Each structure stands twice: as C-alpha cells, then as structure tokens.
Amino acid sequence: MELDARGFTDGTTLDTDLCIVGAGPAGLVLSAELVDAQCDVLVLESGSARSGPEILALNDGDLSGDDYNGVGRTRHRGVGGTSALWNSVVGGRTAAKYAPLDPGDFEERPGYDHSGWPFGIAELREDYARAQRICGLGQFAYDAATWTSAGHEPWAASGPALVSRVYQGGTRAALVEPLRASIARATNVRLCTHATAVAMRPDAANRRIVELSIATPGGPRWSVRAKRVVLAAGAVENARMLLLAGDGSAVPGNGSGWVGCGFMEHPRDRALVLRPHASGVYAQSSFYDQRKAADGTWLIGRLALSDEVLASGRVLNASGTLIPRLGSAIRRAREVIPGFAARWMPTEAHGWSSRRNPARVFDGFTVLLNVEQSPHAENRVTLSARRDSLGVPLPSLHWRWRADDHERLKRLRAIVATELAAIGEVTIDVESRPDPNANHHAGTTRMHDDPAHGVTDRDGRVHGTENLYIAGASTFPTAGFANPVLTIVALAVRLARHLRSEC
Template sequence: MIFDLQTGETPKEITGDVCVVGTGPAGVTLALELARKGRSVVLLEGGGEAYEESSQALYEGAVIGHDHIDVAASRLRQFGGTSGHWTGLCAPLDALDFEPRADIPHHGWPITRADLDPFYARAHPYLDLGPYRYDWQDWRSIVPFPALPLDPTKILTDVYQQSPPTRFAEKFMETVRAEPKIACWTHANLVDVTLEEGGDVVSSIAVHTLDGRATTVRAKAYVIACGGIENARILLNARKQRPAGLGNEHDLVGRFYTDHMTIETSMLLFRDDVDTRLYPTSLNYDGAEILMGLKVHPDVVKERNLNNNSAFLVADYGDAVFSDDFRNYGWVAFSTMLKTFSRGHVPDRFAERTCDVVDDLGSVATGIYRHALRRVLPEKPAQAFRLRQDAEQAPNPDSRVTLIADTDPLGLQRIALDWRVTSDDLLRLRRTHQFIGEQVGAAGLGRLQLGVSDPPDLSIAYSGYHHMGTTRMHADPRQGVVDADCRVHSTKNLYMAGSSVFTTGGCANPTLTITALAIRLAERLAVSA
C-alpha cells in the first residue's frame, strides 16, 4: 500500500517489523523480499511518486574535490530512486574485487564473490536481465562472432548485460501499492534516529515532511537505503546521542568515497582483416542483451599492480554518419522520452528532460539525422576503436563526504563531496592500456595509441555517478562502518543497504550488486526481525 504523508490525517506513529528508508533498487527489492517472507515493512520515500523540484533540492551540496561530478543531479529523490535515470549496464563484481591485496591498502571485502553468486542470480529478474552467465566461454557457442585471438591467460573477453533499463517506479510501484505487507509512505523524510537510552538499539526514527508534518516510525530493525552520499549524510547528522554521528566512532562514515572514473581514451587500430564485430555494439542472444569488453586477466592485474578495469571498444568510423559523438545529455533525454512514449507511458521528469533536449538541440538534431541516414547507407567498417571504461579507483580514506554549515529546509546539514582522483589511479590505467596494446601487438592484430599521459592529466576522469564506499563493509569496526551482514557495527538493529557498503568498487556498474546485497540482507532480516 502507498500513502502520502502530506495528505490526510498524520499518524502519530507508524509500526512494522522492518523499516526501510529509500525506494531505489536496494529499498524496493528489500521490501518486496521481506513481504514475500511474511514480514511487515514500513517503506519510506522522501520524495513523491514522481519528480518534484522541492524534494530534489534536498540533495544540493558542495563539491570541494575533483569537480567533474554533480552531487544533486546524479541522483533522484522520488519513488524508484536513481533507477529513474540509470543506463542499465550490469555485471557482477569479480572475485578479485573481494580479495585483500598487498599492493592496495584497504582492499578486500569480508565476503567473497561465491557468497554473492546465488543472490546475483536472484537479482536478475528484478533488473530484467537474461541468464546469470558472465563468462565468455558460456556464450561463445551461441554468439556467431569470434573473440579477438588474444592469449586468454593475459587478456579476457569481458561480458556485460544490458537492462532495458528497468525503472523501479514503472515496474514495481503498483506491486508495492497492492502489497498488504508493505506500508509505503511518500514525502516521508528521515530527520533523526533515536537509540534506547544508554544503549545500542535503535528505538525509533523521526520522519518529517517539507510542509511541517511529523511522525515516528518504530520497528524491530531499520535499514537505510538512500544511496552512497545520502546514507553517510544521514548517519553524520544523527548526533543527538552520539556527537560524531551514528556508526562514526572511528571517523569512518563518509570516508572511502569511491566512484568509477569514466574515461574514453587510448586508441586501438586493427589490421583491416581483423574481425571486431563482437565488440562495438550490443548483441541479443538467449534472452539477453550483451556487450563485450577487454579485461586484463586477474593474475596479471595482481602481478603488475593494476586496478581492475574493463575496456569497451568504441568504434571510430571514417564516415561521421556512423559516429555516436552526438550522445550528450540532450540525446539521452530525447531517446529516453521516445522509448517511454513507445511503451504507452508519459516520461517522468518530462519538463526537465524537455529542457535538456532544447538546451542541446544541436546534438539531438544530429542524432536524428544520422539515425535516418544509417537506414539507407551501407555501414562502413570502423578504422579504429577508442577504449571506454568506468575505471576502478583504489580505496582512499581521504576521498570523503563531510557535513557543511549550510542546512536544508528539514534542518539537516548539507554535504561537501571531496572526490579524490589520483595520479596513481590514472597511472595504473595507463599501464593497463599499455599491456592491452602489447598483447594486441604480440598477436599481430594491430597497435595501440596510448591516451593516458605520464604525468597524467586528471581532467580526463569524469564521474560515473556510482557513489560507493561511504559506509564500507569490513569485519573490523576500525576499518569499516558495517559488518558482513550490512549491520552498523556499533548498533544491534541498524543496517545500511546500497553501494555505500561497497569496500571496493571494481569496474562493474553497481546496480546488480546493490540488488543482490539487498536480497541477501532480506534473508537475514527475515529470520532476525
């Protein structure tokens, strides 16, 4: 059921077995899984059922570090959360991402990839993905195009799957509305967390609307699932009983902020007779839309002290008609609205997206013109391929979210994001590209034009808007905010969900892992709550 806290009579208290704050992929998945196991869930959304400027403005903050990022527009405060504008690319984290590494301090989770595999498989239907298969060997007999003939002990063909992308508001809002075990409240903003006097058990949370209504939520367990920035902001603002903030006894909340460095650079030039059809575009087989990239083998990653990275091959055509360089924010807004209309729905954030189209009309017009020509012109082969990646960053405690004096209309302090992009991360990427080029050359396939300089130009790195790490998972309370079950170390019934618990970011887009972790957390809470 869905209720609006801004309308009707305000309840003095809302109760349930589990309170989940946030309706993005983590929160909705968790609520549905718990409801199916018979648990009553109070599901809170700070925004409305659709986009609202007043709610979205609560995300405004400062950027004081690497400035190729935005702290407000990169996330959505409405039902469905940031699934409302994610691009849908999915892959699990690699086994390597969970392992401690001597060459990278703070690397490694207290769980393994094998621990998550069954939950990754269960996450696929939530995201409208195909079979849970990400090894090229599982696809090579199905896909008619060959992989590049590179030494598989050095370079792997990496497999990603493409979600439509799934918009959780479109797919799950009516399911939540019809579910009697879920009481979802919109315009319900968490403003404070109260512990039992002198204890480590959360007894209630305070919830306010922007127009001044207030209520209290009581549950056996509480889960904050508001994203990699907001999760930290909520804990840091909860200072009524713990002056440093909840879970922040060791000054870790907000630290280790990591993102994926979106970088398109370096150029692979292949011989004319090399078959590259597997790589530049997505392919549809066995109920899945798959995309392939190139990845350095994990043994080599460790031997050469590299970060994990998967590089996609972006075709550079001799004829500009076949180039996709028009795909700016205006084209993304235009194509999103077009797809939504084609499904018989009115796009969310219609006015905002229309403004994006008008503001970037040149790119949109170019895209329409090129797509029309592509229907009648024979496609010319690509001459070269740029390497595009969401490159991994090493965990860095100085990369962090902190509070500033400025407050929002609810009285919570806003955040400053100090995102650190380091020369070391970019030099590791440079060495990764060098190794790929060496292997392409050794196989006689072509050559690589290196695009990462030494010393590196930090300005080539842009945010992938994958906010991770600010309430990181670790077995040791002095090295992480939550334990292997996503429970805040210093409490008995407060949990964090979403990418804020990631200990490392790997190079896979985070939504599949977010959803898998939510299912895993639901299994534990169904027993304990």
C-alpha cells in the same frame, strides 16, 4: 500498499517492526523480498513517482576537490531512486548495464590498501543468480564462452592479460515495475511517499535507534518508532544519516572513523585509441557491439583483466568497451551541419559492426576503460554548514582522483595497449585524465568484520548497534569496475534473508 505522507497530520507516530529508508533499487528489492514475512515493514521514500523540484532540491550538497558532477545531478529522489536517471538504452527503452564484481574484487590484493571483502564471491553466487531474475536479465553468466555464437566470436588475437566477457542490459521497467506491483499487493509492506527521514534518535546507550523524525517540504512533521531500521538511501545519504544521528552523541558505527569515508566512483578513461590493421576488424568485432542473444538477453562484449593481472594489485580493475570513432571528416561535418541533417549522418551508436564499408565511416575505436577507484579516507562525505529546506545540514563531498590510482591506471593503459597491438595500432594520450562522472556512488559505510576497519559487519549491521542496518553500495569495501546495481540487488537479497530470519 502505498501511502502519501502529505495527508498525515503533524505529530503522527507510526509503529513498525522494520523501517526502510529509501525506495531506490536497494530499498525496493529489500522490501519486496520481505513481502509475506512475519513482520510489518514501512518504507519511507522522500520522493514519489513524479517528484517535484522541492523534493529534487533535497539532493543539493557541497563539493570540493577535483572537477566532478557533484551530489545533486548524480542522484534522483523518487520511487525507483536514481534508476530514473539511467542513460543506457536497450530495445529502445531506458536501461542499465549490469555486471557482477569479479572474484578478485572480493580478495585482498598485495600493495592495495583496504582491499578485500569479509566474504568471497562464492557466498554471493546464489544471491547474484536471484538478482539476475529480479533485474529481468538472462542467466548468471558473464563469460565469453556462454555468449559466443556463429558470427559473434571474441577476438582470439589479444594476449593473456586480457580476456573477453560481457555486460548484460536490462530495462528500468523490468526492475522497478514488478517490485512496485508486489509491494502494492502486499499486506505487510507499506510504501510511504513524500516522507523524508530527517533524523534518527538513538537510545541513551547509543546502541538502538528508537525513533526517526520524518518531514515533507511544506507538509507535516511526524515520527516512526521501529524495532529495526535499514538505511537504503544511497551512498551519500546513508553516510549523512549516520553523521546526523551523531549530532550530540557518538556517530553510530564510527569506532573506526570510516563513516562517510572511502567514497568511490567509476572513472571513465578515454586515453586509448585502436586503429585496426584491417577494415575487416569492424565486422569481426560484433561480439563487442550491442546485440540480442538467441534467448533474448541483451549483451555488450567487453575486454576484462585476467584473474592473475587483477590479483597482482599493480593495476586498477577495469573493463574495456569498444566505441567506434567517426572519421574526422564526418566529425567535422556533424559539428557544422545543424540538427536535422546531422540526424541522417552515421553515429558511433550500437550496430556499428554491421555497417557496410565501416572503414569509410570510422577511423578506429576509443577503448573506453571503466576503471575502479581505490577506497581512501580522504574521499569522503561530511556535513555542510548549509542546510536544506527541511533545516537539515546538507552533505559535503570531497572527491579527488589520487596520484596512486593514476599510476595504476597508467600501468593498465600500457598493458591494454600491448595486448591489442596484434589487432591494430594503439596510441595512448598520456596527458589524459579520466572523467569521474559515471555516477556510481559507493563506499561511505564500508563493510568489515572488524569494527576498527569498517562501519558495518558482513550482514550490513552497523557496528556497535543492535538494530541499525545499511543496504546499498555504501557498504562496498572496494567497488571494482562493475556497474553497481547487480551487486546492490544481490546484497539486498542477502540482507532480506537475514532480517527475515529474525522476524
């Protein structure tokens, strides 16, 4: 059932068994997984299906460190959360790229500080399989062998450090619409829009959250009393909410000092250019172009690190995508010929492998590396001195691309260049810095079994509290290279099972 908080009167109090803050992918999946559970669920969503500017302005915040898009442009408030900003396309519809974390992402790596999850990928495998169905994807298989077919074979020529794998593509509608429909039909789940949680009040012992304060710009102020609370508001807001709850008392879960720390992005590196030795390489690379498999699954082939290279800890995990480069004459022409005519000229978009005479259009590939960022306490969310329109301190993000990560990236570039030498000439722009703006926020409430090293336990429960949980990428101790939503959804399925068992 859906409610709109703008119709509430000041001072209203709602009681519930479980309050979930945020209706992005994490909050929607968690609440849909609890439909028909023996507990009442109230989901608070700051925005609505069409959030106005006064709601979107709540995403404002400060930024320091390196040049970065910041916290405003990289997030959305509304039912479906930041998925409203997705910019991939499959079958002409707004979509996301999906991949699971690699097995090696869960393990401790030598010389890699703070690596390792509390559990290995085996513990998440069934939840990943369920996440595939929830996201409207194909089978839980990302290896090349499953998706190789006649005319779509991975390169045999690259060396042993690289293997071929795939991304799957899924539309926003396939994820969000069934979840909304299931919640709308549910009798035990209420989704309340225009409801921004502005404070959480702990009890005197600071072990339980007893009340949340809720507000709407220009609207009522009211409260929620919940037996259990889950923050599913994205990596910036989850940390902000904990920091706000610490106003006047200890910050929940901050025995380790990690609340807000360890913010991670997935920088995109464009330093490598591959110029094929033969023009036939474009057609022979169709595995790496976007395509639809026989069972309807959308795929993009990619280059991945072998397990051994990843386990060495000497490089960052990464994924390489081939982006064909328009030849310089076409690039110049597109720049000088305005809009209309340029529309009829070739682009580097999907479908490049089936072009006739590709060598006349393209002069090679940029090997786009989507790169892991290691967790570091320096990259963190704190509270700003500025306040939003509801009177709440804004988040302040400090983000830097650190020298140690850049060294690991340089090693990675060298490995990829060596491996691809059999296919073409590879050049490296050694001065190039990666672009941080993948908009994948992670890591501000990291999960660790030991409260001295993390904010939540393996179930997402905030250390030192009895009834406060966190869902979403803020719990990732490390974030690999993989686009986060598949893992966010798998963890939400896992958390829902845990919460259901306690209903």
